Amino acid sequence: MTATTAIATSVPSARLTFAGILRSEWIKLTSLRSTVWSYALIVLLSIGFGLLMASTFNAGIDESGQPAELNATGARTITLMICTAGLMVGQLIAAVLGVLVMSGEYSTGMIKSTLAAVPKRLPVLCAKAIVLFVSTTLVGLVTVFLVFAVTAPVRIERGIDADLGDPALLLALIGGAVYLGLVAVFALGVGTVVRSSAGGIAVALGVMLVLPVLVQMLASVADWARAIMPALLSNAGQAMFAIPQPLPAGVDAGPGSPLPPVAATLVVLAWAVVALVLGAITLRRRDA
Amino acid sequence: MIEARSLTKTYGSKTAVDGVDFTVKPGLVTGFLGPNGAGKSTTMRMIVGLDRPTAGSVTVNGAAYRDHASPLREVGVLLDAKAVHTGRTAEKHLRAMAATHGIGRGRVDEVIAMTGLESVARKRVGGFSLGMGQRLGIAAALLGDPATLILDEPVNGLDPEGVRWVRTLVRHLAAEGRTVLLSSHLMSEMAQTADHIIVLGRGRVVADASVAEIVAMSGAKSVRVRSAQMDRLLAALAAPDVSATPAADGSVLVTGSTAEDIGEAAARIGVAVHELTPVTGSLEDAYLSLTQDEVEYRSDAESVTEGAGR
Numbered sequence: 363m364t365a366t367t368a369i370a371t372s373v374p375s376a377r378l379t380f381a382g383i384l385r386s387e388w389i390k391l392t393s394l395r396s397t398v399w400s401y402a403l404i405v406l407l408s409i410g411f412g413l414l415m416a417s418t419f420n421a422g423i424d425e426s427g428q429p430a431e432l433n434a435t436g437a438r439t440i441t442l443m444i445c446t447a448g449l450m451v452g453q454l455i456a457a458v459l460g461v462l463v464m465s466g467e468y469s470t471g472m473i474k475s476t477l478a479a480v481p482k483r484l485p486v487l488c489a490k491a492i493v494l495f496v497s498t499t500l501v502g503l504v505t506v507f508l509v510f511a512v513t514a515p516v517r518i519e520r521g522i523d524a525d526l527g528d529p530a531l532l533l534a535l536i537g538g539a540v541y542l543g544l545v546a547v548f549a550l551g552v553g554t555v556v557r558s559s560a561g562g563i564a565v566a567l568g569v570m571l572v573l574p575v576l577v578q579m580l581a582s583v584a585d586w587a588r589a590i591m592p593a594l595l596s597n598a599g600q601a602m603f604a605i606p607q608p609l610p611a612g613v614d615a616g617p618g619s620p621l622p623p624v625a626a627t628l629v630v631l632a633w634a635v636v637a638l639v640l641g642a643i644t645l646r647r648r649d650a
Numbered sequence: 651m652i653e654a655r656s657l658t659k660t661y662g663s664k665t666a667v668d669g670v671d672f673t674v675k676p677g678l679v680t681g682f683l684g685p686n687g688a689g690k691s692t693t694m695r696m697i698v699g700l701d702r703p704t705a706g707s708v709t710v711n712g713a714a715y716r717d718h719a720s721p722l723r724e725v726g727v728l729l730d731a732k733a734v735h736t737g738r739t740a741e742k743h744l745r746a747m748a749a750t751h752g753i754g755r756g757r758v759d760e761v762i763a764m765t766g767l768e769s770v771a772r773k774r775v776g777g778f779s780l781g782m783g784q785r786l787g788i789a790a791a792l793l794g795d796p797a798t799l800i801l802d803e804p805v806n807g808l809d810p811e812g813v814r815w816v817r818t819l820v821r822h823l824a825a826e827g828r829t830v831l832l833s834s835h836l837m838s839e840m841a842q843t844a845d846h847i848i849v850l851g852r853g854r855v856v857a858d859a860s861v862a863e864i865v866a867m868s869g870a871k872s873v874r875v876r877s878a879q880m881d882r883l884l885a886a887l888a889a890p891d892v893s894a895t896p897a898a899d900g901s902v903l904v905t906g907s908t909a910e911d912i913g914e915a916a917a918r919i920g921v922a923v924h925e926l927t928p929v930t931g932s933l934e935d936a937y938l939s940l941t942q943d944e945v946e947y948r949s950d951a952e953s954v955t956e957g958a959g960r
Contacts, residue, residue, distance in 0.1 A: 481716035
C-alpha cells in the first residue's frame with residue numbers, strides 16, 4: 363500500500379444497467395471452479411455412459427438364431443437412449459450447480475456485496491437465471507451432440523444408426539439439453555429460498571429423486587397420485603427427451619402415462635418458474 | 651450526506667436499533683462508536699438497504715439507497731472483510747462488481763494498485779489473510795469513486811502501515827468533500843482519524859458531537875503537578891472540590907483546579923513548581939464513561955457464564 367491515496371480515474375459515466383448485471387453474473391459463474399467442474403463432469407459422464415451403453419447393447423437373437431437386426435425406429439430409439447444416458451446423472455449435477463449459484467453467495471457473505479451493488483435485488487436473480495439457463499442449456503447441447511458423434515463408430519458397427527436430420531430425434535436431443543437448463547433454474551429458485559447449500563441441494567434432489575418414489579408408492583392406492591406422476595419434475599423432464607410411441611388407433615393413453623414432449627416442456631417450465639417466483643419473493647422480503 | 655430519521659430495527663422481541671436520528675455530513679470523517687451489539691453494523695446495513703428498517707428511514711444524498719441510478723457511485727461500503735466468494739480471485743471479484751455499473755478494467759486495476767493487492771490479485775480469496783481481505787473490501791468500496799464511504803472496522807487486521815494508510819485515505823477522501831462514516835474499536839485510531847463522533851449504546855444515540863466536545867464530556871480535567879514542597883502547595887490549594895492523587899512517579903494529579911490557579915497559588919506561597927501539566931481526558935475515557943451504562947456484553951464473570959449458556 364502506498365501513501366498515495368488520490369483517486370485518479372473518476373468513473374462519472376458508471377451506471378447500473380441490466381446488461382451490466384448480466385455481465386457481472388457471467389463473470390461470477392465462469393470464475394468459479396465448481397462451475398467448470400460441474401459442466402466438465404456432465405460432458406465426460408455422458409460420453410462415458412453413452413460409450414458403455416453403445417458397446418454393450420444387445421438386440422437379442424431372432425427366430426433363426428441369428429443376431430437380430432434393428433429396424434429404423436428401433437435404431438433411432440436406442441440412439442436417443444445412448445445420447446441422453448448421461449442426462450440422468452447430468453440433471454443432478456445441474457441441480458447442485460443451480461443451488462450453489464445462490465447458496466454459495468450466502469455461505470460466503472458475497473451476497474452482501476452483490477446486493478449492495480444491486481439494491482433492487484430482483485435483477486440479480488433474473489440475471490442469474492438467464493446466465494445459468496443459457497450456459498447450462500449450451501452445455502447440454504454440446505453434450506448430446508458430442509455423445510452422438512463420439513459413439514458413432516461403435517453404434518454404426520453394431521447397426522445402431524440414426525440420422526440427425528430426423529426431426530423427432532433432433533427435437534428430443536434439444537429437449538434433453540433444454541431440460542438440463544430448466545433444472546438448473548429450478549434449483550436456483552430453491553437455493554434462493556433455502557439459502558444454505560446443504561439444505562438447497564437436499565430439497566432440489568429430494569424433488570427430483572425422492573418425490574417420484576413416494577408418489578409411485580401412493581399411486582398403487584390412490585388415483586390422484588397416479589394422475590400427477592407424469593407432472594413430477596424428473597418424469598416430465600424424461601418425457602422432454604423421449605420420442606412418443608404412437609398408440610394403436612382407438613387406444614387412449616391411461617392416467618400415469620408420460621406427457622407428450624410439448625406438454626412436458628411446459629410442465630418443467632412451470633416447475634422452474636414457480637421456484638424462481640418463490641425465490642424472488644424471499645429475496646425481496648428477507649434481510650440479506 | 652447520510653440522514654437517519656427515527657431509524658428502528660427489531661429482530662423479534664429484540665430491538666437492535668431504537669429510533670435513532672443522526673446526520674453524517676460531507677467533508678468530515680464521522681466515527682461510529684459503541685459497544686458490541688450497540689447497533690452500529692445493523693445501522694450501516696440499513697443505510698445500504700441490506701436490512702429493511704422496522705420503522706423510520708435513512709437516506710443517502712437525499713434518496714433511499716435502492717432508488718439511486720448508480721448505487722456504487724453514491725456509496726462505497728465495506729461491511730465485513732469476507733463479503734466475498736472465497737472461490738473467486740480478487741481480480742474476478744472486483745471485475746464482477748464493476749461490471750454491474752459498466753466500470754472498466756482500468757478502474758479495477760487502479761483500485762488493486764491503490765490497495766496494494768497487485769501480488770495477490772489473481773489468487774483465490776479463500777487463502778487471504780484478514781488484512782488482505784480487508785484491503786480487498788476497501789478496494790471494492792472505492793470502485794465506483796463514491797461520494798459516500800461506509801467502512802465497518804476498516805483497520806481490523808491491518809498492519810501498522812495499513813492502519814496509517816487507511817487513516818490517510820479517509821482524511822483525504824473527506825478533504826475532497828466526500829462523506830465518510832467509519833466504525834472502529836481502536837479509540838486512539840478514532841481520535842486521530844475522526845472529526846465527528848456518533849456514539850451508539852443499546853440501539854440509541856448516546857452522543858453526537860465533535861471529537862473535542864466528546865472528550866470534554868468526560869468530565870473533570872486534572873493537572874499533573876510536581877514540586878519539592880508538595881505538602882505546602884497542596885495545603886494552599888485545599889478546597890472542597892479539589893482532590894489530589896499521588897502518582898507512582900512522585901507527581902500528584904490534582905483535579906478540581908486549573909493549571910493557572912495552581913501556578914498562582916505556588917507563586918503566592920513561594921513554592922517552586924517542577925511540572926505543571928494540564929491532563930485532558932482521552933477519547934477512550936470519554937467513550938467509556940458515556941457507554942458504561944450501555945454495555946450489553948460486559949466482560950465480568952457473571953455475564954460470561956450467561957453468555958456461554960446461550
